[in-house]
Each structure stands twice: as structure tokens, then as C-alpha cells.
Amino acid sequence: MEWKYTVDPTAETPVMLLNNDIGVDPTTLNGIDGSLFQAELMALDAMKPRSIEVWINSAGGNVDDGYNINSAILLSKTPVDTVCLGMAASIAGVIFQAGRKRIMMDYSWLMYHNPHGGDDQKLLNIMKGSIAKMIARSGKPEAEILTMMKKETFIYADEALQYGLCDEVRKSADHNKKRLTMLGEPGEVSNFHKQANAVLNKLLEKPKNKIMIKVANKLGLNQDASEDSILSAIADIQNKAKSDLEAAEDRVKAKQKELDDAKDEMEKLKKEKNSMKEEKDKIQKEKDSVEAAKNALQKEKEEAEDAMLTEKCKNMVEGFAKAGRIKNDEKTISFYTELAKAEGGFDIVKDQLEALPLNKIAPVINLGKDEKPKYTFAGQMGVIANKLETQKNK
Known part of the structure; x- marks a missing residue:
């Protein structure tokens, strides 16, 4: 291979x-x-x-x-x-x-x-x-x-x-160090290295750029800091700034989410409020419907009672008409029927019609010498008619 x-x-x-x-x-x-x-x-x-x-x-x-x-x-x-x-x-x-x-x-x-x-x-x-x-x-x-x-x-x-x-x-x-032969006493080699490195560094040393010294001071580094150290410090600052920016963006996103959640909650409450209003309107409508049904039943009841009273009065009046006490025609029967329907009128009309002679002339009520008639049939019918008119105007 x-x-x-x-x-x-x-x-x-x-x-x-x-x-x-x-x-x-x-x-x-x-x-x-x-x-x-x-x-x-x-x-x-x-x-x-x-x-x-x-x-x-x-x-x-x-x-x-x-x-x-x-x-x-x-x-x-x-x-x-x-x-x-x-x-x-x-x-x-x-x-x-x-x-x-x-x-x-x-x-x-x-x-x-x-x-x-x-x-x-x-x-x-x-x-x-x-x-x-x-x-x-x-x-x-x-x-x-x-x-x-x-x-x-x-x-x-x-x-x-x-x-x-x-x-x-x-x-x-720790790798690839030059090895010197042992010269002199032990320890001299390491001393020689230190001295040689010091001489070499001095020969190779370049004047320090004043701008770089200012940059190093600004970064909190030693004035002798290398360019790599300065670049590393700048990279750390850039990374921190980037991290801070991302953290700020995350906080903005979190606040935006809170705002969106609050808007959603408000929208939810608004919908609940509208739903409650619709339910209230529905209940009111049902209440109005029940009230209308109640009024309709009351009206039906009153109409039924009125029809029964009318039938009762009419039957009574028609009985007297057939007996010949009053004129047997529709107008007369309708008149006495309406009088009898007035409040308290049924018994009065019945008593008066019973008192009529068969020739349809109302009897004269005999009173004492100095007394005047308290009422006549015609007068009493007028009272009933006035009551009937009053009831109609209510």
C-alpha cells in the first residue's frame, strides 16, 4: 500500500x-x-x-x-x-x-x-x-x-x-532545546544560557514603539508586553464586547417576549370581556323573551277573562231580552252587556232589569213624603257608564 x-x-x-x-x-x-x-x-x-x-x-x-x-x-x-x-x-x-x-x-x-x-x-x-x-x-x-x-x-x-x-x-x-556540553562546575551551563540569552536579546532588541507603549498602558499591560500579548488583550476585549452585545440582544429579546406575552394576555382578557358581554346580552335577551312571554300570557289571560265576563253578561242580558223586559236587538243587548261588564255593574244591571216590568218601563220607587229618590234606573246606568268610560281612559 x-x-x-x-x-x-x-x-x-x-x-x-x-x-x-x-x-x-x-x-x-x-x-x-x-x-x-x-x-x-x-x-x-x-x-x-x-x-x-x-x-x-x-x-x-x-x-x-x-x-x-x-x-x-x-x-x-x-x-x-x-x-x-x-x-x-x-x-x-x-x-x-x-x-x-x-x-x-x-x-x-x-x-x-x-x-x-x-x-x-x-x-x-x-x-x-x-x-x-x-x-x-x-x-x-x-x-x-x-x-x-x-x-x-x-x-x-x-x-x-x-x-x-x-x-x-x-x-x-520544553522541546528542541540546544544542549551544551557541561563546562565547568554543575550549574554553570544554566548560568551560561542566561547570560547568552541576555546578550542575544539585547542585540536583537528593537526600540519600543511609543504608540505600542501607550496601547499596552491603555490595556493595563506591562510596557514591555509583546505584540502577541497586546493582540491577545485586544481580542479578549473584542470577545467581551461581542459577548456583552449578544447578552444585551438576549435581554432585548427577553423584554420583547415579555411585551408580546403581555399583549397576548391583554388580547385574551379582551376576548373574555367580549365573551362576558355577549353572555350578558344573551341572558338579557332571554330575560326579555321571558318577560314578553309572561306579558303575552297575562294578556291572553285578561282577554280570556274579558271574553268570559262578556259571555256571562251577554247571556244575562239576553235572558232579560227574551223575557221581554228590554228590547231584544243587538244594540240594546250590547249596551246593557257593556254596562254589566263595568266594575260592580253586573249585579246592578241584573237588579234593575229584574225590576223592569214586562212593558220595559222602569218602576218608580216610592219614598216618604219629604224624601227624594236617591237614584233612578237611568241615573244608576249613567253612573255605570261613567265608570266604564273612566276604565277605558286608564
């Missing part, structure tokens, strides 16, 4: 180099073929070395190729450690999290962001969730990882160790 990404496949711990963009550019044919890297790692696994190391210095690239490499590391029976030697950004940072042991040099850094490219938003959302799950091997909650990806977060080695995104940080100062 031709080994393209492995330094020495026969080594006790072979090293595989992930030191380019992930995915082959069809134009330049440059980049790491994810499927080929996967096949090569599986071949190493079959050779049963003690362990495998994947050295990473990549800006990321094609997610599909990254899946192949990530899966090969996870499914290898041989323990695979990942080592970040510079940058492990985007999908390369995701692959870094697949290692059994995740090691970073003190100058290296990680970067995570949401996947992008293409027009299929649904596919991008699926990839975002998938990548978040792969990073979640670090033990961080997926929600926190998704927030980190959304902000396009850069993480230095010491921060990665603190956040649980790596297991070890190797100090670059």
Missing part, C-alpha cells in the same frame, strides 16, 4: 499528518482526501500498532471528507490520539475532538463555527446538529456548543484545557 499521509507505518506509534485543507480541490488537486485518509488509518489499525497519532494543522474544509476521518478515528480499535500543532479550525477542530487523548501545543488554537456553503438550508441545519454532537464528546452541553459555533469562537490552548476541549497542553519551551 502506498502511504500518503503516514510518516512511518512501521513505527510503534505511527504519525498521520492532517496538514492541509480537508477535501481535494478539483482544480488544483490540492487537499486531503477524506476517504483515502480513512482507508490509510484503517490499514494502520489492522497492523495493530501500540497507538496512532494524528497531527493536525488545518483550516478545515469539506465536511463530508471530515466525516470520513472523524469516523475512522472513533471506530479504530487502536487508540488514536489527536495533536493540534497550529490551528484546528472548522471541521479540523471537530476531528481534533475525536482523539482518545487531545493534545495541543501552547501556541495552537481551535476555531468552531456553523457550517456554510450551498443553498440547502435544511442540510446545513442537519450538519450543524451533527457537528455539535461530535464536539459534545468533550462533555460540554450541545446548547453551549451551538452557541459557540454561532459566534465563530476562537479558543487558545490554555482556554481549551480550561473548557475541557483538550486534555493536555504541551509547552513549546
